[in-house]
Amino acid sequence: MKKIKERLSFIYENQNIDSILQRIEERIAITKQMSLKQRKQNWDEKDVVLITYGDQFQEPDRPTLETFKKMFDKHLADKFEIVHLLPFYPYTSDDGFSVVDYKKVNPLLGDWKEIDHLSQSARIMFDDVCNHISAKSEWFQEYLNGNPEYQDFFIEMDPATDLSAVTRPRALPLLTKFTLANGEEKYIWTTFSEDQIDLNFSNPNVLYSMIDVLLFYLEQGAEYIRLDAIGFMWKEIGTTCIHHEKTHEIVKLFRDVADEAAKGTVIITETNVPHKDNIAYFGNGSDEAHMVYQFPLPPLVLNAIHKGDASALSKWASDLRPTEGETTFFNFLASHDGIGLNPIRGIIPEEEILAMVEDLKKEGALVNYKKNPDGSESPYEINVTYLDALNKRTDDDDLRVKRFLAAHSILLTLQGVPAVYIQSILGSRNDYNGVSKTGMNRSINRQKYEVIEIEEELTNPESLRSKIFRELTKLIQIRKSEPLFHPNSTMAVMNLGKEIFAFDRMNSKHESLFVVHNITNEPVDCRLNGTFLNIISGETVVINNSFTLAPYQFVWLKPII
Structure with a gap:
C-alpha cells in the first residue's frame, strides 16, 4: 500500500489523503477476500483478441450475450483466447460509451450471469469508461x-x-x-x-468511485481492463489537458490497485495520439500500462497497401523499441471506431494523408473532422470497414481477399498481442444503412447480425465472408502454434525494397522466423537465400539468392539449418 499512498500524495498534493487511502485499502480487502478466477500471468503467442459488441449476434427472445456465446463457442472459441467485450452497460449514446450505470448490464444483452458464462469460454476484457x-x-x-x-x-x-x-x-x-x-x-x-x-478527478471521491468500479469489474471476471479515453482525465487550465502528469499517476494507481487485488490483471490504455505520447503510458516499463494500443498501425498498413510502398511502415516499425516481460503492444487494424489519422501525423506528410483521405472518400469512406486551435478543421478519422478501405468498389473478391489477408498477416506477426475486430473476421463491407439509421459515421463499421443470416453466409463457401473467415482463421491458428510469435520476441525489420514489408522475429535461442509481404499488385523479386520451412503451407522452400512473390503474397519462413 506504500505505492498507493505515495501516488495519492502526488495527485492531491497538500490535501489530507488519510481518509481516501483507508477507503481504498478497505475496498481492495473486499476484492481479495473473494475467490476470483485464477489469472494468467503475462501473455504468449496463443493470446489473440476478438473485439466485439455484446449484441453482435441476435435471435428473437434471447439475451444477445447468450446468443453471442453460442456463436463464439461454435465458430470462434478455438481461435481467440480473449474477448474484448465493448461496453455492455446501459447507455444513452455513442454505442455504449455514454454509460448510465457502470455496474449494470444492458438488459437487452442479459445480466451478469451471461458475462460469467462467457468468461468460461474466454478471458474477458471490460471497458472502463473512466473519463x-x-x-x-x-x-x-x-x-x-x-x-x-x-x-x-x-x-x-x-x-x-x-x-x-x-x-x-x-x-x-x-x-x-x-x-x-x-x-x-x-x-x-x-x-x-x-x-x-x-468526471472531476481533482475530487478524491471521484477517484475512489472509479477505483470501486475497477475492483467491481475484477470481481465480475474481467482479466483485461481497457481504460477508455484515458489521456483526458486530468484538467488544469492553461495546459493542453491531455497526458497530464497526474493522469499518468492515476493510471499507475489503477495498476497498483489491480496488482494488489488480482495479480495478472492486464491494464490497457486507449490513447489515439501520436506514438511518442502513446508509449509514454508504459511508464518505466513496470509501473503503468501493461499494453498500449498500437494506433499508428492501421493507417500505416492502409497507406502502404494504398501506395504500394512500405517505406513509411518499415521505417516506423524499425524504430519501435523492444518490449519486455511486463509490457507489450496491443496491435489492431480495425475497431469499433474509425481509422485514426492523428497517430501518423509526423510519420506521413500531411499532404499525403489528405490525398489518401480524398481517395478513400471517392471509394465510399466517410470522414470525421477535428477542430484545430486556429479554428480550421482537419480529418482525424476515416470511417470505413478495413476490407473496403483496402479496396476499390470495382475490385473483384479474389483481389479483396488477397489485400485483406496481407494486411492481417502483418497484424498477426508483428511484435505484440494482435486483436481482430468482429467485422474483419466476418469480412464485412460498409454498412450505409446503419449510418442512415443513427446519423453517425462510425456506424458504417458497427453492423449487427441476425444469426440465421450471418450463418448462411459463413457456410456458403463461395461468399466473400466465408472466404475471409476460412483464410483468416487459418492464419490465426498457425500464429498461435508458433512460439516465435510470442509478443515479446525480438523484431528486426529487413530492408528488401519499398515494395516489401519484412521482418525477422527472433528469440533468446537465436531462432528466427522471416515474415515477408509483397504489398503491391505486381510480382516482386525478393532477395533471400537458404532453406526454409514455410509454416503457412508446411512446404520446404529452397531459395537461391531470390524468389518471386506474387501480388500481395506473404510468407512465414523458418530457416532450416
Whole structure:
C-alpha cells in the first residue's frame, strides 16, 4: 500500500489523503477476500483478441450475450483466447460509451450471469469508461438536483475562461450549458459530446468511485481492463489537458490497485495520439500500462497497401523499441471506431494523408473532422470497414481477399498481442444503412447480425465472408502454434525494397522466423537465400539468392539449418 499512498500524495498534493487511502485499502480487502478466477500471468503467442459488441449476434427472445456465446463457442472459441467485450452497460449514446450505470448490464444483452458464462469460454476484457459518464446517469442527475454528495463530481467552468490551449478531439463545443433543479445555469466540461460528462478527478471521491468500479469489474471476471479515453482525465487550465502528469499517476494507481487485488490483471490504455505520447503510458516499463494500443498501425498498413510502398511502415516499425516481460503492444487494424489519422501525423506528410483521405472518400469512406486551435478543421478519422478501405468498389473478391489477408498477416506477426475486430473476421463491407439509421459515421463499421443470416453466409463457401473467415482463421491458428510469435520476441525489420514489408522475429535461442509481404499488385523479386520451412503451407522452400512473390503474397519462413 506504500505505492498507493505515495501516488495519492502526488495527485492531491497538500490535501489530507488519510481518509481516501483507508477507503481504498478497505475496498481492495473486499476484492481479495473473494475467490476470483485464477489469472494468467503475462501473455504468449496463443493470446489473440476478438473485439466485439455484446449484441453482435441476435435471435428473437434471447439475451444477445447468450446468443453471442453460442456463436463464439461454435465458430470462434478455438481461435481467440480473449474477448474484448465493448461496453455492455446501459447507455444513452455513442454505442455504449455514454454509460448510465457502470455496474449494470444492458438488459437487452442479459445480466451478469451471461458475462460469467462467457468468461468460461474466454478471458474477458471490460471497458472502463473512466473519463466521462452519461448525462442521464444517476451521478449527473443527482448533481443537477443539488445533492451535495455529487457537488464536485463534474467540472463547472465559466464560459469566459480561456480554454484555447485545450486539446480538442472533436469539432464540438468543449463546454455544455445545463440548468440545475434550482434554475441556475452551469457550463460543464464535455470533452466528447453533450451527453458525455467529464468526471472531476481533482475530487478524491471521484477517484475512489472509479477505483470501486475497477475492483467491481475484477470481481465480475474481467482479466483485461481497457481504460477508455484515458489521456483526458486530468484538467488544469492553461495546459493542453491531455497526458497530464497526474493522469499518468492515476493510471499507475489503477495498476497498483489491480496488482494488489488480482495479480495478472492486464491494464490497457486507449490513447489515439501520436506514438511518442502513446508509449509514454508504459511508464518505466513496470509501473503503468501493461499494453498500449498500437494506433499508428492501421493507417500505416492502409497507406502502404494504398501506395504500394512500405517505406513509411518499415521505417516506423524499425524504430519501435523492444518490449519486455511486463509490457507489450496491443496491435489492431480495425475497431469499433474509425481509422485514426492523428497517430501518423509526423510519420506521413500531411499532404499525403489528405490525398489518401480524398481517395478513400471517392471509394465510399466517410470522414470525421477535428477542430484545430486556429479554428480550421482537419480529418482525424476515416470511417470505413478495413476490407473496403483496402479496396476499390470495382475490385473483384479474389483481389479483396488477397489485400485483406496481407494486411492481417502483418497484424498477426508483428511484435505484440494482435486483436481482430468482429467485422474483419466476418469480412464485412460498409454498412450505409446503419449510418442512415443513427446519423453517425462510425456506424458504417458497427453492423449487427441476425444469426440465421450471418450463418448462411459463413457456410456458403463461395461468399466473400466465408472466404475471409476460412483464410483468416487459418492464419490465426498457425500464429498461435508458433512460439516465435510470442509478443515479446525480438523484431528486426529487413530492408528488401519499398515494395516489401519484412521482418525477422527472433528469440533468446537465436531462432528466427522471416515474415515477408509483397504489398503491391505486381510480382516482386525478393532477395533471400537458404532453406526454409514455410509454416503457412508446411512446404520446404529452397531459395537461391531470390524468389518471386506474387501480388500481395506473404510468407512465414523458418530457416532450416
